Amino acid sequence: MLIAVAGAGYVGLSSALAFAVSGHDVRVFDRDHARVDRLRRGEDPLAEPFVEELLGTFSDMTFTTDPRAAFRGVDAVAVAVGTPTTSRGEADISQLLIVADTVAREAPQCHVLIRSTVPVGTGDRLRREALRRFRVVANPEFLREGHAIEDALYPDRIVGGGDAEDEPLVRALYEQILEQRFPPRGALVPRTAHPRLLWMDRRSAELAKYAANAFLVTKLSFVNEIANVAAAVHADIRAVTEVLASDPRIGSAYLRPGIGWGGSCFPKDTRALVAFAAESGYEFTILRAAIEQNNKQLLRTYEELATELEGRVGVRIALLGLAFKAGTADCRDSRAIALAELFLTRGWEVHAFDPGVVSSPFVPPAVQVKRTAIEAADGADAVVIATEWPSFAALNLEELRRVMRGNLVYDGRCILEPDAVAAAGLRYRGVCPPIPND
Ligand code: UDX
Numbered sequence: 001m002l003i004a005v006a007g008a009g010y011v012g013l014s015s016a017l018a019f020a021v022s023g024h025d026v027r028v029f030d031r032d033h034a035r036v037d038r039l040r041r042g043e044d045p046l047a048e049p050f051v052e053e054l055l056g057t058f059s060d061m062t063f064t065t066d067p068r069a070a071f072r073g074v075d076a077v078a079v080a081v082g083t084p085t086t087s088r089g090e091a092d093i094s095q096l097l098i099v100a101d102t103v104a105r106e107a108p109q110c111h112v113l114i115r116s117t118v119p120v121g122t123g124d125r126l127r128r129e130a131l132r133r134f135r136v137v138a139n140p141e142f143l144r145e146g147h148a149i150e151d152a153l154y155p156d157r158i159v160g161g162g163d164a165e166d167e168p169l170v171r172a173l174y175e176q177i178l179e180q181r182f183p184p185r186g187a188l189v190p191r192t193a194h195p196r197l198l199w200m201d202r203r204s205a206e207l208a209k210y211a212a213n214a215f216l217v218t219k220l221s222f223v224n225e226i227a228n229v230a231a232a233v234h235a236d237i238r239a240v241t242e243v244l245a246s247d248p249r250i251g252s253a254y255l256r257p258g259i260g261w262g263g264s265c266f267p268k269d270t271r272a273l274v275a276f277a278a279e280s281g282y283e284f285t286i287l288r289a290a291i292e293q294n295n296k297q298l299l300r301t302y303e304e305l306a307t308e309l310e311g312r313v314g315v316r317i318a319l320l321g322l323a324f325k326a327g328t329a330d331c332r333d334s335r336a337i338a339l340a341e342l343f344l345t346r347g348w349e350v351h352a353f354d355p356g357v358v359s360s361p362f363v364p365p366a367v368q369v370k371r372t373a374i375e376a377a378d379g380a381d382a383v384v385i386a387t388e389w390p391s392f393a394a395l396n397l398e399e400l401r402r403v404m405r406g407n408l409v410y411d412g413r414c415i416l417e418p419d420a421v422a423a424a425g426l427r428y429r430g431v432c433p434p435i436p437n438d
Contacts, residue, residue, distance in 0.1 A: 001025070001075040001173060004107070006099045008035055008063070010046055010148050010264075011115050011141050012080030017051065018152035019078075020058045021185055022176035027062040029070035039063040047329045047356065050149040053186060071106035076173060078139070079103070080115040089271035091119050100130035111169050113139040117209050117269055119276040123161065123202040137162040137170060138202040140209035145263065146327030153177060153188055155195045161205025171197055210273040214287050217270050219254045220261045221290035224297050224431070227257035227414075231433050238414070238432055257431045259339065259386060259412040260297040262324040264332040267291075298335055301384075301412055302342045304429060308408055309381055315348040316405070318380035320373055320395075321387020321413075322354035322363055331362035336386035339412075340367050351376040355389050374403055381406035385430075388413040397424035 001024045005016040008030040020026045030036050035045050040063050044051040055061070064070050071077060081095040096116055103112060112134045114123055127136040138161030143151035158178065160170040176182040178197055180190035200208075223241065230237040237257055245252035261267075270291055277284045309315050324334035331337055340350050341364060350367045353376035363369060370376040373392065377383050377400050385392050393415040401407065401424050409421050411430030418434040421427075428434070 002073065003027070003076050003078060003173070004029060004070045004074045005078045005080060006030075006070070006103070007080035007082070007095075007116070008032070008039060008045070009080065009082060010048070010145055011143065012078070013039075013046065013051065014048070014143055014148035014152040015078055015080055015115055015141065016061070017054045017058070017149060018177065019173070020061060021054065021153060021182045021188065022174070023182070024173070026058075027064065027070050027074070029064055029067060031065060033065050036063045036065050046148070048146070048148045050186075050188060054149065057185060067102045067106045071103055072108075074107055074110060076111040076113060076169065077103050077107055078113045078115050080141075083116050083118055083268075083272075085268040085271055088275065090275045091117070091268070091272040093118055093122055096122070096126075097130065100126050104130050104133065107134075109133050111135045111137055111166060113137045113170070113173075114206075115139055115141050117213075117265070117272075118206055119272060120203050120206045120210075123206060127202075135162065135166050135169075136202070137166050138205035139170065140205060142209070142212060145330055146325070149188070153182070154180075154191055154193075157195050158197045159205050159208055160197055160199050161202040164199075167197075167199050170199075210269055213266055213269045214273055214284075214290075216254050217261055217266050217294070218286055218290045220258075221293040221297075223255050224257050224260065225293055227431050228297075228300065231431075234435050236435050256388070257414050258297075258335075258388070259301045259431065260294045260335045262333040262335045262338070264324075264330060267294075267333045298338055298342070301410065301431070302339060305343075305382060305384065305408075305410060306346065308410075308429060309348075309406075312381055312406075315346075315382075316380045317343050317348050317350050318373070318377040318383040318404075319343070319350050319352040319367070320354075320376065320383060320385045320392050321389060322352055322357045322360065322367075322369070323387050326387055326389040327356070329356040329360070331357060331360040334362065334387075337362055337364070339384065339386055340364060351378075351380065354387060355391055374399055378403045379405050382408040382410060384410045384412060385415060386412050388415055390415075392416075397421060397426060401425050 004027045006029045016026045016028045042055045083091045086092045123136045123138045227237040241255045244250045321336045353370045353373045409426045414432040418428040
């Protein structure tokens, strides 16, 4: 099939490459000239595993800013443009509406798959308005940054929402992924587990995407809350989460306590779900609480550090981590950066290091970005681990102690061993505190 993918972000680019691996001809459309130029040169703009290799393999893939060249003669269009949040917390679907108009103008009658996360009813609206001539299918993705290609080739499930007559096209488009029959590409080989195509109506498919993210953030806020209770009652949260994780009904994923959840999806999608539920007359109590807990969780860290460093002048913080999670360079809605902003507001100096981030428009200019963790810790009163990079778990604690001015280490991601920190002459604080000695 000849597929056009609109939007070359995480979702669009990984979908496009997965379609190419599955044997389809693919054209990628993006309005961003700089990004398209980089992709034409075979460069990965997202720093995602496997992307550069696949761009090299499919070097004849079309990347274009020209809508006519992108959409002419295609069998299907997959739309994966951003749906950022408005100041009122709603999803801003303006980019999607512009692309829909462009597709309506340039593409032949075909299927249009909506990969973007969109409020329930958006597909119906497109079907009634801009895309009247087209077959509109809700086809949300569930990829995690840092695993975009793997999640596209080995999804847990593929969700399709539309009329029954739309299903065969979607099944054919994803056939090689559903049956794990695509030709191996280096380490990307078909697996024995086959994902299922879950077919439903458009609205249910749209809601399912929000429901999945909402469930995960609720789990995270819950575990953070239990960690706070554990600290208050002198119980060991690591032992408690081990018990939770061993129950298959609960599952072991998304149980690591931290300074809160962030990223390009969770915050915006949860706000959007609360907003469109409210618009339909329903108050989403649990999700509102999960969001509120996430805000509190960050303040808790900040306040604990403020108490610990009370009375010190010229405080310098070494902030380890800027990306919203390990394995990505993405700093959108990063809790690490929200923390940096609180520190700066208090007049503290922030020296930061992140193995994946050299510069980012999201890092406040006052934050000094260093080349190593030790460089960031040099002269610091406190080291704060804000992103769960594995290299931070392997820090040389003796060296850290030697270069720091103070001796406080705040583990905001539950990745250090409190005993090892204490053995190096450092004071451990964090979201997973050990049980104090009697
Ligand atoms: C998420 C969803 O996982 C994905 O299905 C959806 O399509 C997009 O949003 P992503 O934004 O890449 O993916 O991040 P994810 O790996 O889910 O992590 C989100 C946040 O939760 C990060 O801030 C991370 O640090 C935090 N987290 C995750 C924890 O604090 N503890 C955990 O145990 C897991």
